Amino acid sequence: MPKHPLIAGNWKMHGLREAIPEALAMDRAARDSRASVAIFPPSTLLYALSEALQSRSEPSPVRLGGQDCHKDAQGAFTGDLSAEMLKDAGADMVILGHSERRHGHKEACESVAAKTLAALRAGLEPIICIGETLDQRQEGLTHAVLSKQLRDSLPLALEGQTFHVAYEPVWAIGTGHVPTDDQVVDAMLLIQKHLAQRFHNQVVPHTLYGGSVKPDNARHLLSLEGVDGLLVGGASLKAEDFNRIIAAAD
Numbered sequence: 001m002p003k004h005p006l007i008a009g010n011w012k013m014h015g016l017r018e019a020i021p022e023a024l025a026m027d028r029a030a031r032d033s034r035a036s037v038a039i040f041p042p043s044t045l046l047y048a049l050s051e052a053l054q055s056r057s058e059p060s061p062v063r064l065g066g067q068d069c070h071k072d073a074q075g076a077f078t079g080d081l082s083a084e085m086l087k088d089a090g091a092d093m094v095i096l097g098h099s100e101r102r103h104g105h106k107e108a109c110e111s112v113a114a115k116t117l118a119a120l121r122a123g124l125e126p127i128i129c130i131g132e133t134l135d136q137r138q139e140g141l142t143h144a145v146l147s148k149q150l151r152d153s154l155p156l157a158l159e160g161q162t163f164h165v166a167y168e169p170v171w172a173i174g175t176g177h178v179p180t181d182d183q184v185v186d187a188m189l190l191i192q193k194h195l196a197q198r199f200h201n202q203v204v205p206h207t208l209y210g211g212s213v214k215p216d217n218a219r220h221l222l223s224l225e226g227v228d229g230l231l232v233g234g235a236s237l238k239a240e241d242f243n244r245i246i247a248a249a250d
């Protein structure tokens, strides 16, 4: 873990306004940690969370992000949100290419790349997700799939920009199945090699692991070569769990 680890919590489609005190409890843990902490709530909570976190006597170190954005700044796209809108609501990061969008919304790598350009245009720092399905892994296609996703989802415009890549094997998401250490390290090093060959950025991207991260495995996952941080789903919803994951980074 060469850099300050990034601990990111993706709340997915969970959370009403009553969840705001949970975020404030996460803020207290983030203040005591060397980790960078980011929360990706549903968009409906972004503005309220931003106000709640920044109105504290000491502004919060917790960063906020969206879970997706449209490629255009505005237009007739019912139900969509632009990167500019997320920024306006208090986000400074965005998750793009999550497998739940790649599979559930048929999002192609080219669409992820276009959204990444939109995020950069709006001043949002993207976390771009990649990961293979169980079938792809069992067919020996993991390297080919990850390499293609990296090549086609990451536009060259990321050169010189701050961004992050999350490796989330689809078969580990929400299942309790965590890849072996070797499988994690193998994927992280593939990603880091790709990034080093393709981009020469001053800020070296964080490479995050995501998929069934829990308080009990966070410290171990963070100790693995190439893991600069964690993208946490279910265990980021409760401060009691997420704060233990934040503490695991210290």
Ligand SMILES: O=C(CO)[C@H](O)COP(=O)(O)O
Pocket (backbone or CB within 6 Å): 008, 009, 010, 098, 168, 172, 173, 174, 175, 176, 210, 211, 212, 213, 231, 232, 233, 234, 235
């Ligand atoms: O998005 C994820 C983490 O942000 C990923 O889907 C993992 O979810 P989890 O298995 O519930 O941690």
